[in-house]
Amino acid sequence: MASASDIPASAASPQSLKGFHKDVFPNGTEDSVHSFKAADLIIERSQTPKARPDQTNLVFGTVFTDHMLTIEWTSTGGWEEPHIKPFDNLSLHPACSAMHYAVQLFEGMKAYRDADDKVRLFRPMLNMNRMAKSAQRACLPAFDKAELVECIKKLIQLDQEWVPKSNSASLYIRPTFLGTEPSLGVKKPSRALLYVILSPVGSYFSTGAKPVSLWADSKYVRAWKGGTGDCKMGGNYGASIYAQYEAVDYGCQQVLWLYGDDHQITEVGTMNVFLFWTNEEGEEELSTPPLDGVILPGITRQSILELTRKWGEFKVCERHLTMADLCCALKERRVKEMFGSGTACVVSPVGRILYQGENLHIPCQEDGPQLASRLMKELTDIQYGRTPSDWSVIV
Numbered sequence: 321m322a323s324a325s326d327i328p329a330s331a332a333s334p335q336s337l338k339g340f341h342k343d344v345f346p347n348g349t350e351d352s353v354h355s356f357k358a359a360d361l362i363i364e365r366s367q368t369p370k371a372r373p374d375q376t377n378l379v380f381g382t383v384f385t386d387h388m389l390t391i392e393w394t395s396t397g398g399w400e401e402p403h404i405k406p407f408d409n410l411s412l413h414p415a416c417s418a419m420h421y422a423v424q425l426f427e428g429m430k431a432y433r434d435a436d437d438k439v440r441l442f443r444p445m446l447n448m449n450r451m452a453k454s455a456q457r458a459c460l461p462a463f464d465k466a467e468l469v470e471c472i473k474k475l476i477q478l479d480q481e482w483v484p485k486s487n488s489a490s491l492y493i494r495p496t497f498l499g500t501e502p503s504l505g506v507k508k509p510s511r512a513l514l515y516v517i518l519s520p521v522g523s524y525f526s527t528g529a530k531p532v533s534l535w536a537d538s539k540y541v542r543a544w545k546g547g548t549g550d551c552k553m554g555g556n557y558g559a560s561i562y563a564q565y566e567a568v569d570y571g572c573q574q575v576l577w578l579y580g581d582d583h584q585i586t587e588v589g590t591m592n593v594f595l596f597w598t599n600e601e602g603e604e605e606l607s608t609p610p611l612d613g614v615i616l617p618g619i620t621r622q623s624i625l626e627l628t629r630k631w632g633e634f635k636v637c638e639r640h641l642t643m644a645d646l647c648c649a650l651k652e653r654r655v656k657e658m659f660g661s662g663t664a665c666v667v668s669p670v671g672r673i674l675y676q677g678e679n680l681h682i683p684c685q686e687d688g689p690q691l692a693s694r695l696m697k698e699l700t701d702i703q704y705g706r707t708p709s710d711w712s713v714i715v
């Protein structure tokens with residue numbers, strides 16, 4: 321078994337992180353000229369375009385478009401020019417730090433085709449902000465976020481025929497950032513690879529509105545204070561798969577992640593969670609856990625908070641919610657709806673929670689989950705350009 325002594329002393333004693341981002345950007349800002357630039361893109365077109373799949377029958381993340389974006393970085397040379405090239409396997413050094421120490425992160429966003437055939441992104445700078453934050457936590461270099469959006473737009477333009485012609489399917493965008501340090505020391509990488517791949521994905525609407533069942537057990541913890549749960553790092557997800565299978569063994573579809581001795585409700589599977597209820601003071605309230613370090617700051621979560629605060633129809637709160645709060649509210653019939661939120665499904669109603677051997681049935685408002693349905697409509701109307709909004713950015 322590997323032990324700390326497997327790691328050479330020079331590598332085990334970390335260098336200072338101070339100035340790491342300054343190494344890349346001497347003026348200390350991400351807008352520095354030292355980032356890659358979309359204007360420098362080198363484009364090599366695929367000579368063997370693939371047949372596009374039947375978009376009614378897509379399994380998430382299994383089919384990829386003809387091209388990918390790659391951008392390499394070294395500590396000595398900084399960022400190289402961005403490349404768009406035919407989609408292909410990567411070639412990585414077997415000691416690559418992403419493989420050994422999970423020096424890795426990713427993002428998840430989508431491109432939508434509107435009725436006028438224009439392709440749109442939804443709040444892409446929010447994904448870039450989250451990606452930059454994950455990069456800092458992973459000791460990966462900073463980059464100019466606006467330039468990365470421009471590079472992604474160019475990639476989508478090249479593969480635009482892959483954006484489904486549908487008012488519910490979309491093109492999933494997966495920016496990925498790897499430490500490619502070719503040595504086994506546990507240290508900040510001297511090399512990195514940022515790449516973006518695209519995958520057409522089907523509609524969630526056929527199955528998405530069906531309430532999901534959750535397994536709530538404190539046996540596994542998704543994230544903890546001081547950890548990386550508030551960043552989108554692959555390790556958070558790899559470590560969650562085992563619990564997901566246990567949830568299925570208990571007859572549930574997903575895990576309701578709890579935290580702490582008081583069983584705080586944190587997230588649902590890979591979604592943020594919302595409770596629409598009458599709170600302890602008798603007020604109608606939409607609540608979601610606060611960004612206290614164990615919550616991934618979802619773009620959909622932020623959008624739901626901003627939309628509902630703008631409506632001004634009920635109290636909107638970022639607050640801790642425990643299983644005891646939920647059980648008490650259920651007993652007193654104060655729960656109206658509960659739902660998860662995320663890019664994949666927008667909103668996903670919760671129908672049942674298995675907790676301490678008991679099935680908790682989560683009510684929906686009469687005729688189905690009214691708030692979840694309304695949010696689904698408002699958000700998808702913006703994403704597909706049916707409602708004009710500066711949240712929707714044309715590619």
Ligand SMILES: Cc1ncc(COP(=O)(O)O)c(C=O)c1O
Nearest residue numbers: 590591592616618619620662663
């Ligand atoms: C753990 C986790 N929580 C929440 C979310 C929702 O985030 P977003 O709304 O940005 O898709 C995701 C999805 O990426 C996630 O992986």
